Amino acid sequence: MHAVDPTRLDLCREFRDNPIGRHSPDLQKLVKLLRWERIESRYLLVQPRRGDPWFLAHTTGPKAHALEIFRDHGFPDLPSAYWALFKARWEANTDERLVLDGVDDPVIPRPGEGDLTLNASDRPILSYSDVFSTEPGGRVEFKVSAEGDAPYHAEIVRLRCGDGTPEGPAFHETPVESAVTGDYPARAQTIDVGSYIDVGQPDAFELESFTLQAYVWPTTPGKGEQAILANWDEDAKHGFALVIDEEGGAALYLGDGKDNFILGTGVPLLERQWYLLTASFDGATRQAWIGQRPLVQLPHGDTTASGASGVDLSPVRGPGLRIAAWAGDGGRYNGKIDSPVVGNRALSTGARDAVMAHAVPADLSDALVARWDFSQEMSGTRIVDVSGNGHDGATVNLPTRAMKGWNWDGTEYNWARKPEHYGAIHFHDDDLYDCGWATDFAFEVPRDLKSGIYCAKMTRGDHEDYCPFVVRPPLGTATAPLALLLPTASYWAYADRHSEVEWRERENVTGYWAALDPSALYLHEHPELGCSLYDEHADGSGVCYTSRLRPILNMQPKEKLWQFAADTHITDWLEAKGIDYDVITEDDLDAHGYELLRPYKCVMTGTHPEYPSLRMQEAYETFKNEGGRFIYFGGNGFYWRVSYHPDLPGVLEMRRAEDGIRSWLADGGEYYHSFTGELGGMWRRMGRAPQSVAGTGMAAQGFDYSCPYERTEASHDPRAAFIFDGIGDDEKIGDFGVLGGGAAGWEVDRADTALGTPPHALTVATATDFTHAYHWVKEELTHTHSANTGETSPMVRSDMVFYETPKGGAVFSTSSIAWAAALSHNDYDNNVSRISENVIRRFCDPAPI
Ligand SMILES: [Fe+2]
Structure with missing residues (x-):
């Protein structure tokens, strides 16, 4: 059923002749099938350096997995590269050569014929x-x-x-x-990428005898050595550690600097299962012991295992204690750890038996060196030792906190109300803060x-x-009536995104083929730059934190026209029109609230302000109520809730909870932000739908074509006359633009009084001519069905909205990401530009609206 029909060469011919065009229904079906290829093995396109041809390549896995690049198969432009990619995928699916009219062109290389590399990008x-x-x-x-x-x-x-594109303004x-x-x-x-806890204090952990114990929930037990509790110097091989070893099972490492001793269970741990791991060593008898016991006993394939052995070395002083890491190369852990303990004696035989029989931690109360309770001070970086010995630690690179612990039972979903159920920290080997x-x-x-x-x-x-x-101007002052509010929270949400390779559904979501530009390729080859909020960690868990204290490749000029680079279409146009403006940021808005907006007559957003915090929402509300004029100049705005960290600069948190168009799904019970305790997820699910901010809210996304708006009856209301000054009654508005050839596109919003659009709002124009690539957003669906695309759903549209607010204020919303990319058309002389200028000049005029 889901196979490619090799006899339909007519469809291949249609694609070859028109690789980017609107396709027939049968070709659409074929393209969708070809876009389901696996992350681990599919053809895609790469451009190692700007100006290079697009080369065919073949994947071997997500980031840090080599790409096989076919250097002999470069294509000067995307249409010809897309044809080659289509042909490669078709041949991989059918096991046949695609020969049209007797011609096999281009000849597609097979995996194994290219260069397998992790060094194709060049960014010195x-x-x-x-x-x-x-x-x-x-x-x-x-x-x-x-x-x-x-x-x-x-x-x-x-x-x-x-x-930086040839199509756009210079x-x-x-x-x-x-x-x-x-x-x-x-x-x-x-x-130094990867999160862990640093306790240090080598004197405190210089122990002749010891027990190491923790609950663990490993997510990549097969990836190689990973430290759980380590007073271990990997380079010098001295100290001791409880680890997951090369075989994927629990192991005890002991080292004296010359020799090292490894005692492993030899039984691999299962992914995403809770275990109690215990290791002990008796310095007097030189007896070592290791045990692993799953908390849930499975009827088949029991992974309970233990081992004991005499040891003919004595571990020498280690470098100090770390959790989820050791000192030196490698050893970074993926997964959760809960309630780790260090004791200063070895377990008795009876205690070991009890651990293995019931998965109940050994009683070390009279021998505690340290016991860390991760459910304390969940928002911060300090890790509290509750043993009374004061061996507190600190997190490094922000592992994810407020995670369900080994004892979570579903009686509470908010960690603040039952922190003892949230005593786990999830570590990732690609976490990065600063x-x-x-x-x-x-x-x-x-x-x-x-x-x-x-x-x-x-x-x-x-x-x-x-x-x-x-x-920006000093707080509380303005140098122009207009402020452009850059959506920096969204910049950080998208920072260093990896999804071109790693998100299997991406091609079918976006409607275009995977093509790695030089920055995307560099990120694929350099996982040490960390992740975006759109990514999954290397272990497949969703990324909840993002930081700007690292190189961010995709938020620079000349990068893809998305967020930062796309927002400079606005500054370009403002300067072309001679409109004075200040630039302020969402980071400032979260820090200072309404005070930042107060001096401005008019505040306009960037093209995609998707991630407001509560403080930002409150500031918008006050600004509107105090007579401010607010222009929502983008699409898919005010969608997800984020929290900035109360103390740490440059980092924010979000949880992709419950619903919404999203690249990963938060786990049930892990919806609340660790930074602030706020419920994470969509503002719509918290009673603040985007329509309540600027009159319109996310309706659909698709990234193949954009379309023009048409004026509505309401556009002739005298209240809206200033907007359409100089615009003809039947003019198509924005049937041009750098993004998709229209002003309404990429992500678009609609008005809905049930969701917060004010009843007196005027929908003055609407765009409805969207393709099948646009889908009505899932949070509004009660059922999935095939009429939900831009071709057939009345909910897939972009509504341009205007309404007045108290004290002479007003709101205007374009409701489309593509709008700003149409401003420069025809040397800035066009109806998108005219409407924008009409609105901004009126909104900057102090006369009440
Ligand atoms: Fe987005």
Whole structure:
């Protein structure tokens, strides 16, 4: 049923002649089938460096798995590359050569004929800054890692337009004279990726005899050695550790610096099952013991196992204690740990038997060195030792907290109300918070520097790297009536996204083929840069935390027109139109609330403000009620709830709970944010649907074509006259644009009074001509059915909305991500530009609306 029919060559011909066009229903079906290929084994396209051809490649797995690149099979443009990819997938599915009219073109290479590599990308300069938003008189420190010996050049530029595509408005940056300008010596800075707990204190853990014990829920027991409780120096091989060994079972490591002794159970642990692991060593008798016992006994394939042995060495002093890691290379653990304990004596035979019979931890109460309770201080980084000995630790790289523990029983879903059920921490070997790099240069922001988007620009030969930042006015002041509010929470949510390779459904979700640009390829080859909130960790669990204190490749100019680069279409247009503006950020808004917005007559969003925090929501509400004018200039806004960490800079949390279009699913019982205790998930499910913020809310997404809006009857209401000044009654609005050829597209929103659109709101235009790639969002469905696409569902539309708010305020919503990409069409002279300008000029006018 789900097989490709090799006799339908007519469909292949149709695709070859029109690889990006609108396809017949039978070809659509075939393309959908070809897009179900597995992550571990599928053809896709890669472009190792900007300007390179697109090469056919073949995957071997998610990030850090080599890609096989077929260097002899490069294609100068995406349409020809898509045809090759289609042909490759078709041949892989049918086991036949696709020969049309006697011609086998292009000849598709088979796996094994290319170069298997993890070094195809080339990005010798990486950078990040300590702050993203600052004010005149402030300072931004730049942290740079540059490979090689040659110096690189750095300067500050003001960024007007970051669109690097030939289709878009011209890339536009202006150098800023500053003391930064100059050459800097290259130095490589490293990233220590993977989370763990550092306790240290080697004196406290220099034990002649000991017991190590913890509940564990391993997620990758087969990946190789992973430390659970380790006072172990991997390079020198001394100390002791409870680990998961190469065989995937529990093991005890002992080392004296010359020899090391390993006692393993030899029985691999099962993934995502709770176990009690125990290891002990008696220094007097030199007897070692290891045991693993699953908490749930299965009727087949019991993995209960233990082992005992005499040892002819005495472990020497270790480097100090770590949980989920050891000192030195490797050893990072994936999975949960709960209630770890270190005791200063070995277990008796009776105690061992009890552990193995009942999975009840040994009673070490008279011999405790440390017992850590992860359910305490869940929001922070301190790990509390409740033994009374004060051996507290600290988390490194933010492992996920507020996770269901071994004893969670479903009686409570909010960790704050029953923390004792949430005593687990989930560690990942690709967690990353702060790279901690040294500063290479700093920019002292002149007091008279105009608010806007700026970048440190690093260049060496034909390599470059941009590190963007924002200069905003001092809090409580404005230098223009208009503020552009950059959706920085969404930038961090998308930061260093891996989904091109790793998300199996991505092609069918987006409607286009997997094609890794140079940044996506670099991220695939360099997992040490961490993850986005769209990714799964290497162990398949969803990513809840994201940080900006690391190089972020996809939030730079010249990158894909999504979020940051797409938002510079707005600054480009504002400058083209001579409209004065300040730039502020969502990070600032979360920190300062309404006070940030108060000085402005008008605040406009970026193209995709998807991730507001509670503080942001409250600020919007107050701004609207106090006479502010709010322009929602994007699509799929105000959708997921995020929390910024109360103390740690630059990191936020979200849980993909319950519903919504999402790339991973939060586990039941793990919906509450660890940073703040807030319920995570969709604002809609918390009674604050996006429609209640700016009149419209997510209706559909699809990424093949965009379409124009048409005016509605309501657009002729005198209240809306200013919006359509200079626009004809029957004009199609935005039948052009850089994203999909229309102003309504990518992600689009609709009005709905039941969800919070004010009853007096006017839907002044609507776009409905969407393709089958657009699907009505799942949170609104009661049932799935085939009429839910843009071709047939009345719910798939983009509504342009206007309404007045108290005290002379107003709201205007374009409800489409693609809108801003249409502004520059015809040298900025077009009806998308005209409507935008009509609204902004009126909204900046202090006369009440
Ligand atoms: Fe999104």
